[in-house]
Amino acid sequence: MVIxxxxxxxxxxxxxxxxxxxxxxxxxxxxxxxxQDKEGLIPQEQDMWTHPRKYFRESGLYTSLGFSENVxxxxxxxxxxxxxxxxxxxxxxxxxxHAPRIWGVVEKAVRMGINQGYIFVTNQQxxxxxxxxxxxxxxxxxxxxxxxxxKYPNFVFIxxxxxxxxxxxxxxxxxxxxxxxxxxxxxxxxxxxxQKKEEELMLISVKGGTPxxxxxxxxxxxxxxxxxxxxxxxxxxxxxDVFTGLPSSCDLEAYWRYMRTQKYQTIKLxxxxxxxxxxxxxxxxxxxxxxxxxxxxxxxxxKVEKSRNVSKLVLTVLDFSRSCFNLDFQTAKRLAxxxxxxxxxxxxxxxxxxxxxxxxxxKYEIYQYRLLSLYTQNRIYWRLEQIASFLSHLSSFCEEVxxxxxxxxxxxxxxxxxxxxxxxxxxxxxxxxxLQNSKGTVWENFTKLQGDFAPKSNKGSYRLxxxxxxxxxxxxxxxxxxxxxxxxxxxxxxDGLKQLDFWIDQRNxxxxxxxxxxxxxMQDLYIGYTPEPNKSAPCAPNAILMVMAAIAKNxxxxxxxxxxxxxxxxxxxxxxxxxxxVSTLLTDGLQ
Numbered sequence: 005m006v007i008x009x010x011x012x013x014x015x016x017x018x019x020x021x022x023x024x025x026x027x028x029x030x031x032x033x034x035x036x037x038x039x040q041d042k043e044g045l046i047p048q049e050q051d052m053w054t055h056p057r058k059y060f061r062e063s064g065l066y067t068s069l070g071f072s073e074n075v076x077x078x079x080x081x082x083x084x085x086x087x088x089x090x091x092x093x094x095x096x097x098x099x100x101x102h103a104p105r106i107w108g109v110v111e112k113a114v115r116m117g118i119n120q121g122y123i124f125v126t127n128q129q130x131x132x133x134x135x136x137x138x139x140x141x142x143x144x145x146x147x148x149x150x151x152x153x154x155k156y157p158n159f160v161f162i163x164x165x166x167x168x169x170x171x172x173x174x175x176x177x178x179x180x181x182x183x184x185x186x187x188x189x190x191x192x193x194x195x196x197x198x199q200k201k202e203e204e205l206m207l208i209s210v211k212g213g214t215p216x217x218x219x220x221x222x223x224x225x226x227x228x229x230x231x232x233x234x235x236x237x238x239x240x241x242x243x244x245d246v247f248t249g250l251p252s253s254c255d256l257e258a259y260w261r262y263m264r265t266q267k268y269q270t271i272k273l274x275x276x277x278x279x280x281x282x283x284x285x286x287x288x289x290x291x292x293x294x295x296x297x298x299x300x301x302x303x304x305x306x307k308v309e310k311s312r313n314v315s316k317l318v319l320t321v322l323d324f325s326r327s328c329f330n331l332d333f334q335t336a337k338r339l340a341x342x343x344x345x346x347x348x349x350x351x352x353x354x355x356x357x358x359x360x361x362x363x364x365x366x367k368y369e370i371y372q373y374r375l376l377s378l379y380t381q382n383r384i385y386w387r388l389e390q391i392a393s394f395l396s397h398l399s400s401f402c403e404e405v406x407x408x409x410x411x412x413x414x415x416x417x418x419x420x421x422x423x424x425x426x427x428x429x430x431x432x433x434x435x436x437x438x439l440q441n442s443k444g445t446v447w448e449n450f451t452k453l454q455g456d457f458a459p460k461s462n463k464g465s466y467r468l469x470x471x472x473x474x475x476x477x478x479x480x481x482x483x484x485x486x487x488x489x490x491x492x493x494x495x496x497x498x499d500g501l502k503q504l505d506f507w508i509d510q511r512n513x514x515x516x517x518x519x520x521x522x523x524x525x526m527q528d529l530y531i532g533y534t535p536e537p538n539k540s541a542p543c544a545p546n547a548i549l550m551v552m553a554a555i556a557k558n559x560x561x562x563x564x565x566x567x568x569x570x571x572x573x574x575x576x577x578x579x580x581x582x583x584x585x586v587s588t589l590l591t592d593g594l595q
Contacts, residue, residue, distance in 0.1 A: 005189070006205045008113040008121030008237075011212035011221055012106055014079040014139050017147060018246060019086070020100040021063040023052065028247045029102040030056040032079055033139070041242045053243055078138035087143045090150060101151050105239045108252030109209040110152060110159060112237050118207055120160040122189070123148075124221075126172055126213065127165055137172075141213075172213065178220035186228045205233045229263045233293055235302070256302050260294070264311065268589040275582040278384050278575075280326040283585075287319050314592040317343075317357075318585050324361050325581045329381065337365035357584060364577055371408035372563050378404060379556050380568060380576040383549060391521040395511035398548065399471075402501055402508060405555060406474040407432075412562075413481055418442065421465055432468035432477075449480040471508070475501060493559040499540070500555045506533070506542035 018029040034054060042050065052059050057076055060066060069085040071077050077085070090097040113121060125145045128137040136142065142165070149161045166172060170181045208225045210218045225234060236259065239252035246252075267290050274282040294312050297303040320343050327336035343358030367373040378401040385394035407429055414420075419438035420428045439447050440462065451458040453476035459466050468474045475498065482494045510529065514521060526545040533542060543551050553569050555561065563569065568576040 006116075006118050006120075007189075008110070008118050008207045008209070009124075009221075009225070010106065010109055010121060010209040011124050011217050012141055012145065012148065013212035013214075014083075014141065014144060016103055016106040016212055017083065017144050018102040018104050018249075019060070019065060020102070020249075021059050021065060023048070023059060023063070028052060028059075029104070029249045030059060031104065031246065032056065032060075032082055041240075041244070044244060049243075049247065052247075080136050080138055080140045080143065083141075083143035083147060087147050087150075090147060094150075098151065098154065101147065102246075102249045103148055103151060104246040104250075105211060105241070105252050106148060106209075107152075107155075108239045108254045109237050110156060111251050112254040112256075113207050114156055114159060116205075116207065118205070119158055120162065122162045122164045122185075124213065124217070125163050125165045127168065128172060129168055173216055175216050175220060178216050179224060182220050182224035183227075186224055190228070190232070205235065207235050207237050209237045209239070211239060226259060226263055226266060229266070229293070233296055234258075234263075256300075258297050258302055260297065260303060260308065263293075264290070265593050268593045271589060272586050275586060277388060278329070278578055278582070280322050280329060284319065284322045284326065287315055287322065291315050291319065311592055314588060318588055321357065321361070321581055321585055324365075325578065325585075328364075328377070328577050328581075331377070333365050333368035336368075337362060340365050360580070364580075370564070371404065371411065372561065375401065375404050375408060375556060375561065376563065376565075376568055376576055379552055380578065382552060384575060384578065386549060389523060391523065391526065392514055395507060395514060395521065398504060398552075399508045399511050401552060401555075402504055403471050403474070405497070405501065405561065406471060406478055409478050409560060410468075410474065410481070412560075413485070432474065434466045434468070436462055436464060436466050443484060446477075446480045446484045449483050450477050453479055471501075490560065497555055497558045497560055500551045500558075502540035503543040503551050504548065505540065507545075507548060 014033040015031045018031045020027055020029050022028075028049075030052060034056060042053075045053070061076060066075060066077060066082075067073055069077075069082070069089060071081075071085070086097070086101075090101070110121070123145060125142055126137065126140045127142040128140055129135065145163055149163075152159060152161065164185065166181060169177075171177045206225070206228065208221065210222045210225070212218070222236070225236070228234060236257045238255045238257050240255060241252060242250075267286055271283045271286055274280075274286070291312060294303075294308050294315070298305050298308065320339060324336050324339045324343075327333065327339060340358050340362035344362060368377065378397055382394055382397045382401060385391070385397060410432065411429065415428070417439075419435045419442055421431070421433040421435050422428050423430065436447065436459070447462075454473065457472070468477055479494065479498065482490055507526075510521065510526075523545060530542060530544055535541060549571070553571075556563050556569050557566055568574055574580075
């Protein structure tokens with residue numbers, strides 16, 4: 005959507021009076037703005053600006069609207085009578101009305117291709133003010149809408165009447181109101197003409213209404229910039245232009261540094277929860293917004309180019325992090341290598357980062373690092389209470405332990421039936437005859453350990469299809485190797501794996517029945533567990549990570565570093581990348 009959103013106040017309406025033979029347009033209330041341009045005003049004109057009602061009275065405006073001679077009406081009474089007279093005698097009053105500030109805002113919007121806008125209207129009727137507050141704009145809005153129909157007949161005004169229970173001098177009320185408003189129009193307001201997504205823009209004018217309305221609209225508008233293109237239109241007050249009936253000139257402001265700080269803080273919060281997808285969406289939106297500002301000429305390229313390059317750099321690292329979290333280290337490595345090729349484009353902050361990321365991605369080919377990555381992700385999922393993902397990765401962790409041991413000892417064995425690419429891990433398909441000929445006792449011990457699930461024939465091939473068959477095969481290898489230290493280490497490792505079996509089975513139930521899990525439900529299952537013959541009892545839910553840590557530290561696994569194992573340890577790759585990204589963004593935000 006491409007829309008204007010604007011506050012209005014009683015100072016948005018001016019009426020013509022004649023003073024000493026000269027026509028002037030005077031706002032019905034003085035404009036309480038700082039930095040007013042009073043250049044060239046004579047003392048009487050300065051007095052007219054400060055005390056317009058005096059000149060309205062002396063010119064006979066009040067009596068022409070039907071007020072008694074000595075009555076000075078409030079703004080709401082004045083606009084109520086003026087609206088009535090305007091409708092009855094359009095030609096007479098139309099030329100005597102002027103909308104100095106909001107005219108400039110609407111004119112700027114129209115030039116930017118905007119043809120619709122929300123206008124906030126106050127109607128604060130209450131027991132204290134049964135007819136409304138003296139500066140309510142409900143009648144003033146109707147006057148402006150009627151006046152603008154002549155100038156911009158294709159511009160659609162949408163009145164947004166602030167509910168009476170929203171106190172327009174209470175910031176908390178207004179923050180909630182504007183928050184609800186932006187949520188509503190983001191979801192889609194049927195009063196709005198539909199626009200293509202790439203054309204979306206919110207142009208906001210905060211001037212008008214109470215000071216609290218201005219602040220609340222400005223801050224809530226900036227908060228919307230997370231997902232919308234946003235510009236603020238700032239009317240420049242020239243008293244001489246108001247007097248002569250000209251629209252206010254308007255500047256466009258982006259508050260881009262303020263928005264940048266807000267977005268970087270949001271990204272920091274997302275990264276603290278390892279939400280790389282959410283951070284990517286926000287940063288992509290921010291880069292599109294910066295490009296838009298440069299394209300429109302609102303910001304010079306030199307002002308934002310460095311910040312934009314930093315954001316692009318962080319976005320690449322975010323993509324890398326997301327790939328790692330998806331265990332897609334092939335893509336992660338490609339992203340790191342692209343970053344290396346583009347180092348000269350980025351700031352000095354990027355010099356070492358991509359070399360480090362490339363090294364991380366390459367290490368994933370080593371099974372100990374794959375195991376460490378799975379273990380780390382389980383720590384993250386447990387902390388985030390994403391139990392379905394936790395159980396799924398738990399299963400992968402246990403399988404990877406067994407894969408690693410098989411490949412560590414037997415990757416060069418001649419009994420594997422390999423695929424055309426030479427990989428055995430995908431299948432672990434055994435040529436039974438060759439195994440019997442080379443290491444017959446391994447096959448014999450394996451079939452004994454399999455028990456009821458032993459192969460029905462010794463001919464042909466046999467594929468290790470699940471963690472039970474792989475575990476039996478590893479144990480058969482340990483028995484065959486007959487190393488005292490290995491046997492002791494394997495017994496400890498195997499005990500840990502068996503303690504995790506129950507929880508992996510729950511993961512299988514989740515897949516087949518779409519039944520969810522939580523930490524509380526896991527505890528209930530643990531308490532209600534009934535021992536089963538020939539099966540090890542499960543560990544407690546809150547001990548799963550400790551069992552995984554013990555497995556990772558087992559001598560047979562031969563983990564290359566144990567610095568990332570344990571409850572207080574850093575989160576391997578993810579601590580490194582998130583710390584770097586947060587530091588880089590915060591440094592840029594201080595520029």
